[in-house]
Amino acid sequence: MAQTPPPHRSGAVVPDLPLEAVPNHVAVVMDGNGRWARQRGLPRTEGHRAGEEALVEVVAGAIEAKVRWLSVYAFSTENWKRSPSEVRFLMGYSRRVLRQRRDLFNSWNVRIGWAGQRQRLWPSVIKELDDAAHLTRGNTGLNLTLCVNYGGRDDIVAAARAVLGEAARQFSPASGKSQTRGASPGDAAALVETMMASLTEDSISQRVATPDVDLFWRTSGEQRLSNFLIWQAAYAELVFSDKLWPDVDRRDLWDGIVQYSSRQRRYGA
Numbered sequence: 001m002a003q004t005p006p007p008h009r010s011g012a013v014v015p016d017l018p019l020e021a022v023p024n025h026v027a028v029v030m031d032g033n034g035r036w037a038r039q040r041g042l043p044r045t046e047g048h049r050a051g052e053e054a055l056v057e058v059v060a061g062a063i064e065a066k067v068r069w070l071s072v073y074a075f076s077t078e079n080w081k082r083s084p085s086e087v088r089f090l091m092g093y094s095r096r097v098l099r100q101r102r103d104l105f106n107s108w109n110v111r112i113g114w115a116g117q118r119q120r121l122w123p124s125v126i127k128e129l130d131d132a133a134h135l136t137r138g139n140t141g142l143n144l145t146l147c148v149n150y151g152g153r154d155d156i157v158a159a160a161r162a163v164l165g166e167a168a169r170q171f172s173p174a175s176g177k178s179q180t181r182g183a184s185p186g187d188a189a190a191l192v193e194t195m196m197a198s199l200t201e202d203s204i205s206q207r208v209a210t211p212d213v214d215l216f217w218r219t220s221g222e223q224r225l226s227n228f229l230i231w232q233a234a235y236a237e238l239v240f241s242d243k244l245w246p247d248v249d250r251r252d253l254w255d256g257i258v259q260y261s262s263r264q265r266r267y268g269a
Contacts (some may be wrong), residue, residue, distance in 0.1 A: 002109035002141065005060035012251050021261035023214035024262035025069035026062060026253070027229050030055065032220030039244075045089045052097055052216040056104070061250025063108060065257055069143045071115075071210050073228045080120065091122045094100030094148060098128040102135060109141030115209035116150035119147065121177055143212055152230035158197060159207035159231075162243035167198035209230060215260045217253070219245045234268050 007013070033047030040046075055072065062070045062125040075090055076180070082090075090211040107114060114129040127150065171191045205212070208231050216225070223240045225233060 002139075003107045005063055005108055008057075008060075010251075012254075014035040014061070014250075015254055015258055015259050017065075017119055017257070019066060022149070022257060023212050023237075023260050024064055024067070025071065025213050025232075026215045026217060026256075027210075027213040027233060028058065028070065028072045028227055029216075029222075029226060029260050030050050030072055030245045031218055031222055033246060035220065036244040036246045044086055045093075047234055047244075047246060048093055052101075054245050055097075056101065056246045057249040058253050059105065059108070059142065059144060060109065060223055061097065061253040062189045063110070063232070063252065067142060067255060067257075069145065069211055071145040071213070071229060073150070074227070075116075075148045076227060077117065077154060078227065084124055091125055095122070096127045097171065098125075098146075102128075102132040105132075105144065106139065109139045109237050110136060111139040111141065111143050111153060114144065114146045115155070116148045119148050119149075119171045147209070147228070150209070150228070152225070155208050155229070156204065156231050159204045162207045163198050164195050165202045167195045171195075190191045204231065207231050212236075215239060215256060217241065217256045219252075220244050220247055235261050235265070237265065 029049060031053045034044040035043050036050060037049070039048030057071075074094060079090070080087060100113060110197065112132040112135075114133060114197040120124055125148070129146065167189065173180050210229060210232055213233040215230055216229070216233045216237045218224075219241045221240065221242040223238075237260050239259050241252055241256070243252060
């Protein structure tokens with residue numbers, strides 16, 4: 001039987017908002033771990049350790065607020081540029097956190113998924129990600145997407161390649177819709193036309209890693225998307241917090257949701 005997260009230690013409760021005022025999908029850039037550690041004279045890796053509890057808190061807060069999707073930027077494709085020691089720590093740390101926290105999230109009825117490139121990731125990290133997804137696949141509560149070795153531009157390119165690949169496989173010269181081997185110039189032109197027609201906003205949206213983002217929340221005072229869910233965040237409401245990630249708890253997420261609920265979304269109209 002699914003459990004509910006324990007209440008916040010302060011006794012704070014989730015704001016009383018109508019369900020339609022709550023974002024369906026919240027994307028989180030968990031920024032500021034390094035600065036948090038530096039302010040305390042600690043190695044950067046200690047900032048990442050301290051950020052683990054913030055993640056648990058925000059997952060709890062999302063469940064209490066009835067958010068349906070929560071996507072967190074755990075490791076970007078650009079993070080490989082960091083020092084080898086920090087990258088090694090982050091790989092091992094991600095593996096450990098998944099192993100230790102997946103049972104807790106499973107008990108909260110959280111469905112864990114992940115998005116990102118398998119290339120370069122440690123096989124042991126991939127195994128923990130896949131195991132967490134398998135363990136929680138039947139859960140019906142919050143969908144938690146861990147974005148590991150993820151880049152928004154790569155996500156769009158992969159989606160476009162999937163769309164075009166499917167169109168090419170379905171094209172046949174005889175019917176105007178299948179294989180191209182031995183095809184005439186006219187067949188090749190028809191293939192190109194079919195592939196181009198298949199490439200639409202809807203076809204891309206169906207193949208990127210997550211649904212459209214409603215609330216894009218970033219901590220630490222930085223105000224940029226940093227290549228995170230950039231297709232999905234096209235019409236997201238942006239909320240930036242000055243707090244460093246290890247200092248965050250569920251109340252900060254709720255503050256972001258309250259800001260979101262006060263805005264009028266026009267989608268360009």
